[in-house]
Amino acid sequence: MNTLETKTVADLVTENIKTAHIFKKYGIDFCCGGGISIQRACEKANINFEDLERDLLNVDQSRDRATNYNSWELDFLTDHIINVHHSYVEENIPLLIQYAAKVAKVHGDRDPELLEIQKLFALVATELSGHLRKEELILFPFIKKLVKAKKDGAALPKANFGTVDNPIKMMEAEHEEAGEILRKIAKLSNNYTPPEGACNTYRAFFAKLDEFEQDLHQHVHLENNILFPKAMHLEEQLQ
Numbered sequence: 001m002n003t004l005e006t007k008t009v010a011d012l013v014t015e016n017i018k019t020a021h022i023f024k025k026y027g028i029d030f031c032c033g034g035g036i037s038i039q040r041a042c043e044k045a046n047i048n049f050e051d052l053e054r055d056l057l058n059v060d061q062s063r064d065r066a067t068n069y070n071s072w073e074l075d076f077l078t079d080h081i082i083n084v085h086h087s088y089v090e091e092n093i094p095l096l097i098q099y100a101a102k103v104a105k106v107h108g109d110r111d112p113e114l115l116e117i118q119k120l121f122a123l124v125a126t127e128l129s130g131h132l133r134k135e136e137l138i139l140f141p142f143i144k145k146l147v148k149a150k151k152d153g154a155a156l157p158k159a160n161f162g163t164v165d166n167p168i169k170m171m172e173a174e175h176e177e178a179g180e181i182l183r184k185i186a187k188l189s190n191n192y193t194p195p196e197g198a199c200n201t202y203r204a205f206f207a208k209l210d211e212f213e214q215d216l217h218q219h220v221h222l223e224n225n226i227l228f229p230k231a232m233h234l235e236e237q238l239q
Contacts, residue, residue: 004053009041010034012056013200018211020204022055024095030200069226074234075147077227078140085219086132092212093125099205107202111195113188120188121209124181131174139167143231149238156238164235168228175220182213 004012013020013030023030028041038056042049069077100118108115142164145157161167186192192210194203 004056005039005049006037008035008037010200012038013204016059017200017203017207018059019056020200021095021208022052022059024098024204025055026052028052030204034200069222073147074227074230075144077222078143081219081222081227082136082140085215085222086136088215089128089132089212089219092208093129096121096205096208096212097125099201099208103202103205106199117185117188117209120181120185124178124185127174127181128178131171131178134167135171139164139171142167143227143234146231146234146238150234156235163232165232168232172224172228175224178216179220182216185209186213 009023009028009030013023013034020030023041026045026047028045028047036044038052039049042052069080072080100114100121104114104118108118138161142157142159146164149155149157186209189206189209192206192213194206198206
């Protein structure tokens with residue numbers, strides 16, 4: 001029998017806290033009810049073991065490959081940011097909100113900082129959701145128009161926001177606001193260090209928060225340091 005089938009859910013989460021997010025995705029209790037085998041957990045949740053196994057085996061695959069983002073065309077880079085980083089934010093905000101609510105409810109009396117972390121994450125989640133929409137509906141489509149105009153030898157496209165640095169300045173300010181909120185969360189959580197003896201949900205919550213902040217750092221780097229300066233330079237070339 002596949003050894004993964006015979007391991008308990010709790011054992012696997014203890015070995016690798018990242019697997020907690022996979023179990024959460026499939027609706028499998030990895031905390032109080034984690035003492036059953038993965039095979040039995042699949043049967044109880046009425047899910048296909050092979051699907052769960054695939055995600056568990058891929059949990060440590062890194063998306064951070066050595067990539068020369070600076071060499072990419074800007075339209076390709078915007079698609080990458082949407083498909084990788086925007087998708088990550090959208091997929092993980094609901095999960096983190098669930099974790100925050102559960103951990104705050106169970107442990108908030110003993111660790112009141114969890115209540116503040118819950119509020120702060122709800123705030124950053126709302127801000128980021130609006131931020132992504134503005135990029136996807138306004139800024140990124142215009143950057144693609146700039147790229148196309150250069151390729152076609154066409155004139156500078158018109159925009160109702162003036163020059164491209166206007167929405168860029170707004171996006172950069174919002175990046176700083178989101179980063180400041182996550183810095184507060186990191187401080188409150190002792191840099192995402194759960195207390196000794198913390199349950200698996202508590203540990204999974206802090207591990208996912210840490211991952212979320214790291215992804216945001218990469219996300220903001222690609223925009224602030226590569227995409228935005230190049231977009232402004234491209235607009236100047238077309239004038």
